[in-house]
Amino acid sequence: MTLFGTNLVAMVTPMHPDGTLSDTGLAGLVDHLLATGCDGLVVGGTTGESPTLTDAESARLVHDVAVRAAGRARVIAGIGTYDTATSVRRAREAEAAGANGLLLVCPYYSRPTQAGIVSHCTAVADATSLPVMLYDVPARTGVAMELPTLLELAEHPRIRAVKDAKGDLFEAMTVMSRTSLAYYCGIDELNLPYLASGAAGVVSVVGNAFADRNASLIDAVRRGDLEAARTIQGALLPLVEAIMRTSQGAIMAKAALAELGVIPSAAVRSPLLESPPAHLQRLTDALASMAVPV
Template sequence: MTLLFGSNLVAMVTPMRPDGAICESGLADLVDHLLTTGCDGIVVGGTTGESPTLTETESAWLVGAVSARAAGRARVIAGVGTYDTAASVRRARAAAAAGADALLLVCPYYSRPTQAGVEAHCVAVADATELPVMLYDVPARAGIAMETDTLISLAGHPRIRAVKDAKGDLPSAMAVMARTPLAYYCGIDELNLPYLACGAAGLLSVVGNVAADRNADLIRAVRGGDLASARAIQRSLDPLVGAVMGTSQGAVLAKAALAERGIIPHATVRSPLLPAPASDLARLKEALAVEVG
């Protein structure tokens, strides 16, 4: 099944050198790794890519570099959401000019607008380019959720086509899926299997940075109706999911996992994120050893 955004999406980290600059060689190797392991959609400059620390120039450059490297083998979805509508519009236009295939738009955070304000923000960004838009509903980070009625209303926009759901409210997700054509993508690695079983179009995974092949297996098993295999795959991923998502921070541990595997040369993150403590790294190495085994 071919989908507008793909089905096995990864929230890609942004490889950095020890001095904090973007690591171009690490970026090229990471894109190659994601393509080789079955990723068909790469989210560039999202939260896992440390978007709050990326300048507008860096964000646009990343989209161009990943688009050139992927060369049509995967959809490139640019994270453009901020808490400032005008800035988000600028980033959307820059991403389109740099070659993005689609946009990821997070619910505006910190200022906690009304639902009418959320809708106006999303419409303004969707109107700024001709690219399809995936909304990102993540109340734990944004401070507010996109309510069911808001999502149903936004589904009427011709370019708003999907939702990355990190809210974890399956009844709400199922209600929106039943009443709109929006394609849902699970944004919580712990819930990948139940979301797929409830009709999600695919996954948008942090753990996919190092396990996109296993996520691909999970998607195939669910689509094939083999829930016994799907449950076994999800259980096999649980230690890695816990090590990456249940410790310091997803972006931090995903980078550490990639560095441990030799896919990127450094696990550098930008402040205010800090390197993972030794206890978290030990848990991660143990989970990676199980996954390899």
């Protein structure tokens, strides 16, 4: 667990309205996440708008977050692409930039066979000395990491964890029972059931705004206090719905952070568009509900 932390946040990438990276926004976001109990910072993942980041921007983000965090949280670099050679290069650049681990998404769009997924992930894991967290998100990639694939990849000494955004809890429990892979819930709606089933932690989008609530949820489950855990998760539900079930997680997480004054702008890069008024109202109402202590 300590390889990656337990209360991880899939960080947004703060930007100016013209689409350039915001150094001030990034520094403020890292400080906010550390202050609210985040012990793992996932940089340049899906929520960080990775498809729109250049290689240079990705490496710069990892470096700047690592410097700002100064060892107070693990820095996990999203380096996965649909091209193995590019993913290998990005992995090496992330290691040089100061990453503590790698987030490796299943190759998207090209829809490789399961053998191709194993080959891709093995090549990336062989490229650096960093531990690897696999990212299984078939709704985005078009192909899932199947059970035999996960079992095979678990044999690699540097493949140590899975961010599961597939939502097959039975499969997750099966893999956890048969391997040493640490599972992290990558679906904010299902954080509680995953944690109760043995997940090591969460990789949360909603945690951009309220990582402290996720920290309390993880602690409650670890104490065996499921009643407290249900209360915490119940209080989070309006915000989870507003961020994850309106336009898009990255868009709404940025809107929440801007509303809270953590980042100066909710700007996103095309093809993403900022939140429409109806979504912002739902978000404002959900944020107001978070002022009620649990």
